[in-house]
Amino acid sequence: MNDFIIAPSILSADFARLGEEVDNVLKAGADIIHFDVMDNHYVPNLTIGPMVCKALRKHGVTAEIDVHLMVKPVDRMIGDFIEAGASIITFHPEASEHIDRSLQMIKDGGCKAGLVFNPATPLHYLKHVLDKVDMVLLMSVNPGFGGQSFIPGTLDKLREARALIDASGYDIRLEVDGGVSEKNIAEIARAGADTFVAGSAIFGKEDYKDVIDTMRKELASVR
Ligand SMILES: O=C(CO)[C@@H](O)[C@H](O)COP(=O)(O)O
Numbered sequence: 207m208n209d210f211i212i213a214p215s216i217l218s219a220d221f222a223r224l225g226e227e228v229d230n231v232l233k234a235g236a237d238i239i240h241f242d243v244m245d246n247h248y249v250p251n252l253t254i255g256p257m258v259c260k261a262l263r264k265h266g267v268t269a270e271i272d273v274h275l276m277v278k279p280v281d282r283m284i285g286d287f288i289e290a291g292a293s294i295i296t297f298h299p300e301a302s303e304h305i306d307r308s309l310q311m312i313k314d315g316g317c318k319a320g321l322v323f324n325p326a327t328p329l330h331y332l333k334h335v336l337d338k339v340d341m342v343l344l345m346s347v348n349p350g351f352g353g354q355s356f357i358p359g360t361l362d363k364l365r366e367a368r369a370l371i372d373a374s375g376y377d378i379r380l381e382v383d384g385g386v387s388e389k390n391i392a393e394i395a396r397a398g399a400d401t402f403v404a405g406s407a408i409f410g411k412e413d414y415k416d417v418i419d420t421m422r423k424e425l426a427s428v429r
């Protein structure tokens with residue numbers, strides 16, 4: 207896997223041609239697929255569930271599927287996504303009654319586990335579960351919709367999260383989600399992110415390879 211991971215969010219893909227869209231974006235150089243699950247309860251939008259994840263696997267997708275759960279309660283969905291072929295499952299700490307248990311359920315199912323932090327959610331939820339976390343995802347927009355603008359304060363939070371992860375000694379990826387594009391990806395990487403979710407910036411363009419190549423060129427200037 208690349209040092210920097212580009213994870214297109216299929217929220218901005220054409221759902222009527224989802225299998226083809228995923229194939230195309232992977233062929234264009236994406237590393238993994240970001241899969242946004244919204245329940246119209248934890249967030250004010252409704253998207254896709256485990257059946258769609260399973261369908262992508264059946265279609266032949268072998269890349270990692272990074273499932274971002276924006277649902278409450280969380281635990282009921284974890285088993286279904288493990289069974290559906292998820293590779294990484296992340297959830298928001300406010301949406302789980304028992305964060306340690308939810309993380310353990312994901313790990314027991316053989317998936318990588320992660321916590322997602324909304325722009326105003328403090329990082330302290332991490333402190334006692336660092337050993338169970340493979341991914342820290344910082345939201346750089348309020349969750350619920352694609353196509354929003356990157357909240358600049360996320361850069362400081364990324365620096366804080368990077369320091370915390372490095373000090374922990376654990377192998378934890380730092381992902382950022384919301385308003386990421388070829389224009390700001392280098393600055394975001396310099397703040398400490400290594401995994402980049404981008405929905406509208408990729409699927410909003412005709413040529414996915416061109417955007418992903420530009421993102422990689424920008425990232426190459428960072429390291
Ligand atoms: O989780 C979410 C939104 O809640 C994201 O994954 C969005 O889908 C990102 O879309 P862009 O901001 O990149 O358009």
Ligand SMILES: [Fe+2]
Binds near residue numbers: 215240241242274383
């Ligand atoms: Fe997401």
